[in-house]
Amino acid sequence: MRALTISAHGGLDRLELRDDLPTPEPRAPTDVRVRVRAAALNHLDLFVLGGIPGVSITAPWIMGADAAGIVDAVGDAVRDVRVGDAVIINPGLSDRTCEYCLAGEQPLCPRFRLLGEHAPGTLAEYVVVPAANVRTIPGSVPAATAAAFPLVTLTAWRMVVTRARVEPHDTVLIWGIGGGVALAALQICKRIGAQAWVISGSDEKLERARALGADVLINHRTTDVPRFVRERTGKRGVSVVVDSVGEATWARSLGALGRAGRLVTCGGTSGPMVETDVRRLFWNQWTIMGSTMGNDAEFDAVTSELRAGRLIPPVDSVYDLADGRAAFERLASGEQFGKVVVAID
Ligand SMILES: [Zn+2]
Numbered sequence: 001m002r003a004l005t006i007s008a009h010g011g012l013d014r015l016e017l018r019d020d021l022p023t024p025e026p027r028a029p030t031d032v033r034v035r036v037r038a039a040a041l042n043h044l045d046l047f048v049l050g051g052i053p054g055v056s057i058t059a060p061w062i063m064g065a066d067a068a069g070i071v072d073a074v075g076d077a078v079r080d081v082r083v084g085d086a087v088i089i090n091p092g093l094s095d096r097t098c099e100y101c102l103a104g105e106q107p108l109c110p111r112f113r114l115l116g117e118h119a120p121g122t123l124a125e126y127v128v129v130p131a132a133n134v135r136t137i138p139g140s141v142p143a144a145t146a147a148a149f150p151l152v153t154l155t156a157w158r159m160v161v162t163r164a165r166v167e168p169h170d171t172v173l174i175w176g177i178g179g180g181v182a183l184a185a186l187q188i189c190k191r192i193g194a195q196a197w198v199i200s201g202s203d204e205k206l207e208r209a210r211a212l213g214a215d216v217l218i219n220h221r222t223t224d225v226p227r228f229v230r231e232r233t234g235k236r237g238v239s240v241v242v243d244s245v246g247e248a249t250w251a252r253s254l255g256a257l258g259r260a261g262r263l264v265t266c267g268g269t270s271g272p273m274v275e276t277d278v279r280r281l282f283w284n285q286w287t288i289m290g291s292t293m294g295n296d297a298e299f300d301a302v303t304s305e306l307r308a309g310r311l312i313p314p315v316d317s318v319y320d321l322a323d324g325r326a327a328f329e330r331l332a333s334g335e336q337f338g339k340v341v342v343a344i345d
Contacts, residue, residue: 001019001021001022001023001124001125001126002017002018002019002021002124002125002321002344003017003018003021003060003062003123003124003125004016004017004018004062004063004064004123004124004321004324004342005017005018005021005059005060005061005062005063006048006049006057006059006060006061006063007059007060007061008059009049009050009051009057010049010050010051011049011050012049012325012328012329012332013325014049015049015063015324015325015328016060017321017322017324018060021060021062021124023125023126024120024126024127024128025073025128026073026074026075026128027128028075028077028130029075029076029077029078030075030077030078030130030131030132031074031075031078031128031129031130031131032071032073032074032075032078032081032087032128032129032130032131032134033071033072033073033074033126033127033128034067034069034070034071034072034087034089034126034127034128034129034134035069035070035071035072035125035126036067036068036069036122036123036124036125036126036127036344037068037069037070037143037146037147037343037344037345038067038068038069038143038144038146038147038318038341038342038343038344039064039066039067039121039122039123039124039147039341039342039344040066040067040144040147040148040149040151040180040339040340040341040342041064041066041327041328041331041339041340041341041342042065042066042151042152042180043179043267043269043331044065044114044116044117044151045063045064045065045116045328045331046328046331046332047117048061048063048116048117049063049328052117055117055118061120061121062116062120062121062122062123062124062127063116063121063123064115064116064121064122064123064124064342065091065114065115065116065117065121065122065151066089066091066122066147066148066149066150066151066339067088067089067115067122067127067147067150068086068087068088068089068137068141068143068146068147068149068150069086069087069089069127069143069344070084070085070086070087071083071084071085071087071134072126074131075131078131079131080131080136081131081134081136085136086136086137086138086139086141086146087134087135087136087137088134088135088137088146088147088149088150088303088306089115089122089127089129089133089134089150090133090134090135090150090154090293090294090299091114091115091116091122091133091150091151091293092106092107092112092113092114092133092154092293092294093112093113093114093115093118093119093129093130093133094106094107094109094111094112094113095109095110095111096109096130096132098110098111104295104296104297105295106295106296107158107292107293107294107295112292112293114293115127115129123321123324123342123344124344125344132296135299135300135303137303137306137307138307141306143343144315144318144339144341144343145312145313145315146306147339147341147342148180148313148314148315148338148339148341149302149306149311149312149313150299150302151180151293152180152181152183152184152313152339153184153188153302153305153306153311153313154293154294154298154299154302155181155184155266155291155292155293155294156181156182156184156185156188156242156266157184157188157294157298157301157302158291158292158293158294158295158298159181159185159242159264159266159291160172160185160188160189160192160240160242160264161188161192161298161301162291162294162298163262163264163289163291164240164242164262164264164289165262166188166189166192166194166240167192167194168192168193168194169194169239170189170192170194170195170239170240171194171195171197171233171238171239171240172185172189172194172195172196172197172238172239172240172241172242173197173199173225173229173238173240173241173242173253173256173257174186174189174196174197174198174199174241174242175199175241175242175243175244175245175249175253176199176200176244176245176249176269177198177199177200177205177206177209177214178200178202178205178208178209178336178337178338179244179269180313180338180339181242181244181266181267182198182242182244183209183212183313183314183337183338184311184313185242186198186209186212186213186214187212187213187310187311187312188311190212190213191305191310191311194240195215195216196213196214196215196216197214197215197216197217197218197229197238198214198216198217198218199218199219199220199225200217200218200219200220201219201220201221202219203217203219204337205337206218206219208314208337212314216232220249220252225252225255225256226252226255226256229255229256230256233258236258236259237256237257237258237259237261238256238257238258238261239258239260239261239262240261240262240263240264241253241254241256241257241261241262241263241264242264242265243263243264243265244265244266244267244268244269245268245269245270246265246267246268246269246270246271246272246274247268247270247271247272247273247274248270248271249270250274250275250276251274251275254276254277254280254286257284257286258284259284259285260284260285260286260287261284261286261287262286262287262288262289263286263287263288263289264289264290264291265288265289265290265291266290266291266292276288313338313339314337314338314339315338315339315341316330316336316337316338316339316340316341317330317336317340317341318341318342318343319340319341319342319343320342320343320345321342321343321344324342327340327341327342
């Protein structure tokens with residue numbers, strides 16, 4: 001089968017389209033094989049390309065975490081999906097036997113893994129995953145939209161709904177609008193009825209976010225974000241910050257956060273090390289919380305949204321698998337608004 005692979009870590013020139021890889025077979029009776037119709041890129045893929053400390057790959061390594069496709073083989077014990085079903089894939093793999101998994105909190109599993117990072121990825125004609133990691137969707141959902149949906153929507157749902165517990169009276173500040181998680185967080189906040197204040201360095205991206213319901217637009221290149229937020233809120237600050245940028249934005253996130261505010265993070269695309277003044281943390285009674293991917297119940301919840309035609313992810317661009325490197329270049333440019341998708345036909 002064809003797949004976009006790497007055989008060593010490095011830059012975009014390491015990406016290699018192969019057409020000689022064996023089609024994977026279901027390994028367990030609970031596995032399904034999906035004929036991938038489209039796969040979406042995430043910042044995770046750039047981290048995998050560059051190499052993640054402590055994570056080793058075996059060459060040729062198939063990239064990609066997100067995908068949608070058609071079930072094309074099922075193990076003997078699979079009951080909930082059938083060959084021919086259109087599905088989306090939850091990229092998070094867990095052992096399903098530990099105390100966290102049994103409590104329904106799969107992303108806390110000590111053996112939690114991600115497709116494309118710890119297991120063969122989705123930028124391939126076929127991928128094998130446990131049936132528990134797929135959900136059926138209407139065949140009418142475009143493949144690119146479906147592929148763009150799982151990782152960012154699941155991540156944002158857990159951040160906004162489960163972790164930060166955003167309610168209609170909240171004002172949520174969202175960094176990096178145009179990125180997939182940020183856009184999903186915006187849409188989820190508007191679905192809840194909360195105020196969504198979005199930040200970008202691009203006025204064009206901000207205007208496009210307005211069309212998705214953003215209430216306040218902030219260009220961080222021309223605006224002092226904490227000062228602006230303080231002025232607009234009568235010095236109170238926002239109640240929630242969604243920050244997946246990390247190093248470059250952390251101080252400003254805290255500077256904009258009001259008393260008893262919650263900051264939720266799922267990553268640090270600009271760098272991992274941040275500084276927090278513990279005096280401000282306790283005095284303001286902030287809650288700083290991490291979040292990773294989502295559990296089975298959250299995957300059910302977001303899939304229900306997709307089936308109902310809600311939380312539709314903006315798709316920035318669609319590339320053919322043969323142009324996979326160009327798709328990665330688009331992702332690395334940071335110029336995209338929404339998901340970069342690779343069509344696999
Ligand atoms: Zn587990």
